[in-house]
Amino acid sequence: MLLPLSDVAFSTLARLGHVAEVALSGMDRPRIGNDLFGAFGRDFATADGRRVMLVGLTARQWAAIVEALGAAGAIAALEARTGAALARDEGARFVHREAISTILAPLVARLDLATLGARLDEAGATWSAYRSVAQALAEEPGLSTANPVFEEVAHPSGARHLTPGSAASYRGEARAPVPAAPRLGEHTEEVLAGVLGLPAAEIGRLRDAGLVAGA
Template identity: 40%
Template structure:
């Protein structure tokens, strides 16, 4: 293995998003991440989106670059093998991450008896151990009650799973922090990361709880307008949409130059008494700003609007569908982060490597996700040291599985 995390080995027992994405994040930086699944497949092995043949593009995306071992998780011998794998010796080994119930044979107490310096990350639904997913966690954060069109009644769920994503990256960071602590002290530890607490911590950090308590308000819906400054979508002459934002003095001047709004903006300031160089001023005068910007965008094509905004250095972006994004020259096709890979059972499509660019190590190209049990034999042999005849017997007894067995 190469990459900035070469020499680190993490064993992962996971499903859905937070845990596998955290492992994939580390794998893309060079860690040897070994995912174990039941020989019949994991809970999310067929989760959508899928191909027309039912192959999970979702699963492939979250497990790029990992190794796969397939084991009968109900078998005592299978559990014994995985225990040995999790607690195998080695300076960079002895690291385990899971969002499965970490009890019984998978508990930190049981595993640390085999390796005292074990690091184990347990991602929970909430701090009580109750099952939760991004959508149930999001429900209590308040965000669904401020998302959606002005005047809409009832919650609007998020399409992207923000708390799973945040938990994945926080979990990866936690494992690296614990590994550093172990190198300095020799001590292992159990790390608990509740998905709900991740969401609540972020909600608090963004000031939403503070606003509710200090100002004694429930924020209303503002549709696609960015609260507290200026930003919203505008429709072009040819029926497309662009997002235009103002976050600084420079953005005010750039937008004014793009659309010839200098006099109009000055008139808004004089009429409203608001300073457009401040967030508050832009927010309070947003209706007047929209009245100036909207007809200009509507009178021009997307290409014309884009050229003017880009030339002026304004803060903007065109809205794209996923299909449009997949063929975007700058974002995907010519972006060195992406590589077209041929994922077994799915086909060729652009896949992102790690977005991190380290000066001391080149970025690792993305690798396909493994086929279930693809690396069973090499893991049993290379890490656990089992001879060929013993591995063959485990296959015959259906304790382990592999793609060609």
């Protein structure tokens, strides 16, 4: 099987619609920041200085955002003013995203992240907080030993830190222990013998000449 990374990139770009869009319109897609193309999705600032991403791609997701933020009246007024059917037309949500964001931004800004998150979860909304790596390490269970992908591992450097194993888990099979980083030269002989097919005598000669070294 051949799988060039360039072909992975090109096919992904095409399957996301970018290639067809430019081929048919003759124009590049404009930059829209963090907005979700084709529906509603945008990041907002909370009262405690955090940022959250809200996504209203499906009708259910959209209804949950409106419910959680108590925005039904303002959204209904926007629909009456524009003739848009925001509840059932995701494209209309994209077209009117600036007006929608003008309504939602102050509603989000008056709540801290914990309060906002509780309301969004209760309504069944699709959302997530933006986090730095430091914030994720402090807050995200998926980036901790609570996730079986990760273990605290001691490395040859002397440092001990969170280290991932395979991202794949197989039903009915125990996960292998997460290995430490290899020591410099740890696999020299293995590579020379297994990949290059060098005999032990030749590897010994290279060692004696100082051209290669083991761990």
